Amino acid sequence: MTINGKTTCLEYFSKTSNIEVLTEPVSKWRNVRGHNPLALMYQDPKRWGITLQTYVQLTMLDRHLSSVSAPVRMMERSIFSAKYIFVENLFRSGKMPEVDFAVLSEWFDWITTNISIPVDLIVYLQTSPQTCYERLKQRCREEEKVIPLEYLESIHHLYEDWLIKQTSFPLPAPVLVIPADHDLQNMLHQYEENRDKILAGSCLL
Numbered sequence: 593m594t595i596n597g598k599t600t601c602l603e604y605f606s607k608t609s610n611i612e613v614l615t616e617p618v619s620k621w622r623n624v625r626g627h628n629p630l631a632l633m634y635q636d637p638k639r640w641g642i643t644l645q646t647y648v649q650l651t652m653l654d655r656h657l658s659s660v661s662a663p664v665r666m667m668e669r670s671i672f673s674a675k676y677i678f679v680e681n682l683f684r685s686g687k688m689p690e691v692d693f694a695v696l697s698e699w700f701d702w703i704t705t706n707i708s709i710p711v712d713l714i715v716y717l718q719t720s721p722q723t724c725y726e727r728l729k730q731r732c733r734e735e736e737k738v739i740p741l742e743y744l745e746s747i748h749h750l751y752e753d754w755l756i757k758q759t760s761f762p763l764p765a766p767v768l769v770i771p772a773d774h775d776l777q778n779m780l781h782q783y784e785e786n787r788d789k790i791l792a793g794s795c796l797l
């Protein structure tokens with residue numbers, strides 16, 4: 593999901609030795625050579641969706657290919673969720689022109705066919721759109737103030753189809769589902785309970 597506690601979870605595990613944590617490169621998406629493609633995408637998705645998602649694809653690929661510095665790597669999101677969820681959502685909602693979707697899909701297919709992107713485990717922090725909406729307001733990131741609940745509902749359905757129903761796109765790894773509508777204390781407890789499974793190597797979505 594989006595805005596559901598991934599960074600908070602990674603911060604928790606980053607305190608464990610032998611784990612390398614790779615957060616999403618959001619700061620790059622908010623500032624590429626002085627431009628803010630994340631803000632532009634929310635302002636006018638039809639015009640700027642392709643711009644943001646092309647850059648997301650590049651920066652996520654860069655994250656996947658960066659050299660490993662610890663026995664376990666935990667990564668926030670992946671090149672797969674970028675394509676199967678966010679690009680798909682822009683296209684299906686009529687906010688990405690067909691030609692933009694086609695070009696981005698060609699890039700994605702080329703990358704995933706020619707470059708090995710191994711993922712051992714997907715950890716799905718399963719949150720309701722309402723919870724994400726509350727956390728969005730709490731975090732109060734300037735670019736995201738325009739996001740309506742309906743947007744989070746669409747993203748949620750795409751995630752559920754992919755990771756729970758498993759009816760939409762191929763899964764690059766098995767899925768561990770952690771219900772994540774709970775308060776922080778409860779979440780930390782769940783992270784501890786799942787620690788061994790998670791440390792088998794994971795990618796948070």
Ligand SMILES: Nc1ncnc2c1ncn2[C@@H]1O[C@H](COP(=O)(O)OP(=O)(O)O)[C@@H](O)[C@H]1O
Nearest residue numbers: 595596597598599600727730731774775776779
């Ligand atoms: N379990 C939780 N209960 C309540 N608030 C939370 C919880 N986890 C995270 N938050 C808050 O929600 C907001 C988004 O969390 P964050 O970890 O940045 O999400 P993400 O990385 O998925 O966007 C932050 O303000 C964070 O402090």
Ligand SMILES: Nc1ccn([C@H]2C[C@H](O)[C@@H](COP(=O)(O)O)O2)c(=O)n1
Nearest residue numbers: 593594595596616618648674678736
């Ligand atoms: N492919 C993507 C990935 C992320 N976003 C947006 C969604 C959020 O506004 C922001 C960061 O996500 P978070 O870590 O808070 O879940 O980036 C996108 O539009 N496309």
